[in-house]
Amino acid sequence: MDIDSGLPLSAPTPRLVQVTPAMAEILLSRTVVNRRLDWGQVDFLADSIIREEWQLTHQGIALDGPLDTGYLLDGQHRLNAVIKAGVAVWIFVFEGLPRTAFPVLDTGKRRSGVDTLSSTGEKYLPVLYSTIRHVILFKNMPDSSWSGNGARIANGRILAAYNEDSGMYRDAVAMGREISKHVFASQTGMAVGYFVTTEAAPAVKVASWIDGLTSGANLEVGDPRLALTKVPHMKKRGAKRRYTMREQVAIYIKAWNAWVGGEKVEKLNFKKTENMPMPVEAKFDR
Template structure:
């Protein structure tokens, strides 16, 4: 198969490569040449499709590969994503690979969000990346499940969000790690709860809120911080029949925050899972007076 784009680079043997703008029509043609029709992971296809639609696609060494007979060896998911997005993107197209390389294609470890943040010099990278991911989910799909293919957040999105508010995320991770020692919530849930409440309430007394959660000292029986401290810790442990997922943990944190900010509503406080159809609570805002 020949693609008339530019003069190919010619390494050893018959292997050649070119940078090609792969259109949806060309992607469909390439897919028709698949030597092995592997079952597509539609979650992965969807993630790649959304990356293309957001304009985040980047030209890298990962592209499309054909063997010496012109049969497609690698790139099914990327090609299907181009078709789903109905958008052309540039890729490197390799031709002339021996057939015996097929078993070793796509066997490398995928780069994690924590790997992507490594170059920033930040601390607690797994917790940081998880926190940013769930903050993004809170903002973009608060009333939908935060698991499965629809909840995919790309590494580029996570890195961009971190660069927009490095101090905010760094503080949230530090506070989240500390609060989780005293609450039922995981470090990620505590960090997400802290970030989204602090972000919309810069004028609130955050120190009073966090110090009460940490110590529990001298808190009145009706104090929302005391209620949050008393949520059983085993509710988020793996294997527990009472386990509460990340979205519910964040919701409970915000419910307590809102009750603390508006004490007149404290008697309505119910720190439990979101019921079917119940929407994610939005944190009370506290702005500075101008």
């Protein structure tokens, strides 16, 4: 295939620049059009910078002229994130972008977390992505809300977590899909519960735990497995409503902890004011 290598006269010039917070403030002072900022996106990017998860990509900032004098056409969120993080990052700066290009900037479809995992060859990608995301939230903000801008997780972080524990996540998704057929909760909620409990207690044989939940055979009153299968859907104004993901995981952990500890439980619930219960630990002797 022949490709014309001749550049159009209006082609912008890319330049790799380490943008400092001070430089970001200067560039923002030369903004052509002030788009309404999504401060949740700014917080998300700033958090990525602080966590040292920022990655250099082809996406950067665009000016209608040279770096020293050009006016900003694109990149407000990245620049505000640099300021908020207080850390310099490497960014591609495109100098000389025509102002006529402004209306078409950032009109492409964002890559989703599911898209990021598509290269793994795994099945059930939406459940896998959601499971990984909520395991990360469990480990980093167990007692905070798992929804909203504060609970966003970078796609790179999702993929890194998968690569570190791919086998465990694969098993968790399979178990979550099966357990959810017999209890009140979603596939993701049960997958997350299974992951964090078996990670904390790898020495516990879970076969009887799973058998009890899925078959219900020979379970006596007070058995935490029976209690978990009897948790009803919450109802609000006559309509069924699932527990939030955080509530689902908490109730699963409560049942697991009681079962591992040999405790009797007839009813399981979780109040919004409660802190997330932590899975009991039982490690292999090393």
